[in-house]
Amino acid sequence: MSRPVDIISKAVEDKADSLQELSGKIWSHPELCYEEKFAHDTLTEFLEKNGFEVERKYKVDTAFKAVFRQGSGGANIGLICEYDALPDIGHACGHNLIAESGAAAGLGLKAMLQANTSVPGTVTVFGTPAEEGGGGKVVLVDAGAFEEVDICLMAHPGAMNMLAPGMLSTNHGSAVFTGRAAHAAAAPWAGVNALDAAVNAYTSLSMLRQQLHPDWRVHAIITEGGTKPNIIPERTTMKFYVRCPTDKEVGVLKEKVTAVMKAAALSTGCDIEIKYQAEDRAAYYSNLLTNRPLIERYCTHWLSFGPANPALEDDRFVASSDIGNVSYVVPAFQPAFSVGSYVHVHTRQFTGAANKPEAHTATRCVSKAMAAVGWDVLTDGDFRKRVKESFKQQVASMCV
Ligand SMILES: [Zn+2]
Ligand SMILES: [Zn+2]
The missing domain is CATH 3.30.70.360 (Alpha-Beta Plaits)
Incomplete structure (x- = not known):
């Protein structure tokens, strides 16, 4: 029997061209907060073609949910696509690559389930709009969008690799x-x-x-x-x-x-x-609670898939994101990954870097690692327990 690493790798590499095309289309057609109609339609069509059951306009006009289910019961693995761009400078935050990574990880995990038909479980790819200030995930969290999933994973491109970048x-x-x-x-x-x-x-x-x-x-x-x-x-x-x-x-x-x-x-x-922005609460975007067991496992898998640049920077605060709000309702992470050139997000140089072949290669590597973490959560009860225990402790520590 093939190893999980090989099955996931093959599933993602077999689709490398169409994933790059998907990402490139979104990159060439930048849309601002809550206007991401093209990205919404392009991604949902792609996921539907690839065997996911798609719910368009999921709770928000430019959000979606794409599900692949096998058997009954089992864990439900959430993966996140972002796809909004910035005014004037397009995909300078590389969210086209976040769209690509959510979809690619979904394909990898779906392939694992299909190769192991006795394992029940669900893969849920979420399309979350308006990260750049619009709080798409805040709206989705408030609407209960993530209640069905056991974990939620995403990764963000940048100048460097960092496992747990602090989100304020x-x-x-x-x-x-x-x-x-x-x-x-x-x-x-x-x-x-x-x-x-x-x-x-x-x-x-x-x-x-x-x-x-x-x-x-x-x-x-x-x-x-x-x-x-x-x-x-x-x-x-x-x-x-x-x-x-x-x-x-x-x-x-x-x-x-x-x-x-x-x-x-x-x-x-x-x-x-x-x-x-949020009169009724202290913060609008919450800080990110990186789930330690999940990110440690991610690191092991990511290295095993052979990233072109495996150097890791020390964790530090870099920005804010609405994935923080998601991390208060389910165990989550958002590692940063290098797109292959040392350029920072929100610059025109980054916009250029976010559609280069090396950026897509790095994205596929990250996607495979997320799929592998998802597989571990689906099949290893002890690991799942540790993830949930760590999550409970982290949330409790924020309420003291
Ligand atoms: Zn940004
Ligand atoms: Zn961003």
């Missing part, structure tokens, strides 16, 4: 300062300067930074700063992100930032309207 909890905010317009030369004393409020807020945030924990982040921009120098600005707007290692800490930092904004309004005599 985050909440985005905006502020509108309203003052009163006046002629800046004839009667400046009659005005209430909303730009002073915004500048004050920006400067005070910079001062606040010295008092913050090293892993806490706050970054702001002034999005409207007035219209003409000879008019005292009556309206200015700001956008800012608050990020910390946990939701709870975001709650604390959010209060400090709100106080800074309000103080800036008060000191300049302006009114302020301040809003957060």
